[in-house]
Amino acid sequence: MSTPLATTAEPLRRTTRRRGSVDRRDRWVGVxxxxxxxxxxLAFVIAxxxxxxxxxxxxxxxxxxxxVFAGADNYDRMLADPGLRESLLASLYFSLGLVVLNVSLALLLAVLLNQKLPGTTTFRTFFFSPVVVSLVAWTIVWSFLLQDDGGINGFLAGLGVDGPNWLRGEGTAMLAVIVVQVFKNVGLNMILFLAALQSVPEEVQEAARIDGAGAWRRFRAITLPLISPTILLVSILTIVGSLEVFAQIAVLTGGGPGNSTTVLVxxxxxxxxxxxxxxYASAISVLLFVIVLVLTLIQWQTRKRWVFDEV
Incomplete structure (x- = not known):
């Protein structure tokens, strides 16, 4: 009776050892x-x-x-710094304008491209090409176009309209910077939305169409919920990017006129x-990090209320 048991136990031990060796090798490969x-x-983020x-x-x-060690003096200084308050307001205006215009325009363009109309490839290339253009080169070109005697005002003059000095008026400088940034990055968000729209099941759209749902009803009740994860992704990327804007401000307005376009960065x-x-600049950097972190966490925690496929 002992011989069969020994014969059966030996392959089992060899299989266990082999499995343990494979598990250890997999762990080391993972590490x-x-x-x-x-x-x-650790080197480029934490440190x-x-x-x-x-x-x-x-x-x-x-x-x-x-x-010299100053403790919390730099943070106390931020509380009483009017320039910091103005920069926070400028960042708020810029972020709100950029997010609203960028996300809505990108979604509109993606919906148009998803219709499979003639010329969509050229249309897509036209709006995506600014994404791959150098940011500084793109901004310099727009700085010439937006001058008082630049190309945009020249075009408006041809229509009989006296255009403003876009980059020197307090009411137009921030708008000009926002529009330049929207045209720079809207193509990327457009492609993300287009990929999401093309993944919406056609049979669901067809069923709603048979039930008598119109185009707007199908878009609101079916398309938007199904692409809500992409909307979340695009919103987070756009908000974080809007809080890190620098080159456009430096090239176009230099923070002026006054401090109207002096954003936090x-x-x-x-x-x-x-x-x-x-x-003090390092303390402002910490403040910027906290703002980005809090906004991202708020968006992430509230995703279950409006992202369709979240459990």
Whole structure:
């Protein structure tokens, strides 16, 4: 009786050892694949963030070479800084205008492209090409077009309209910057929306059409809920991008007229590289990080109320 048991147990032990060896090898392969990403995050995300927080607790002037611990003085200074309040308002106006115009225009263009009309390939290329153009080159071209004697006012003059000085009027400078940024990135969001629209099941649309639902009813009750994950993604990317805008402000308006287009990132740049106050600039950087983090978390936590496929 002992011989059959021993014969059966030996292959079982060999199979268990082989399975354990495969599991260990899989674990090491997983560790090897994850390690570069972890090291990259530590080197380029966590370490700089910790360093910025450390700098924000110091008074650091590069010209004088001083680096003195100041505790929470830089954060107390932010509470009483009128320039920071103005930059936060400018960032709010820019973000609201950009998100509303960019997302709505991108969705409208995607819906038009999804109709399979003649010339859609040319239409798609026309709106996507600015995405791959250099941001600085794109902005410089628009800075010439938006001058008082630039191409846009020249076109309006041909129609008998006296155009404003777009980049020097407090009522038009922010609008001009928003429009330039919308045309720069709307093509990317358009492609994301188009991919989402093309993934909507045609049989669902056909069933609603047979039941008598009109085009608007089908779009509101079927299409929008099914592409809501993409709407969430595009909204997060657009909001985060709007809070990081810098090159457009620097090239087009330089933060003016007055401080009407001095957004938070540009105000941070001024504090660091014009006034050499790197400690205070670091505190503003921490504030910007907190704002982006809070807005992203709010969007993510509220997704279950309006994202269709969330459980």
């Amino acid at each position: 090897a694949m994850v390690t570069p990403q972890v090291l990259g995050a 700089p963030l910790v360093t910025v927080v450390r700098y924000s607790l110091h008074e650091w002037n590069v010209l004088s070479g001083s680096f 540009y105000y941070l740049y001024q504090q660091a590289f014009r006034f050499n106050d790197f400690g």
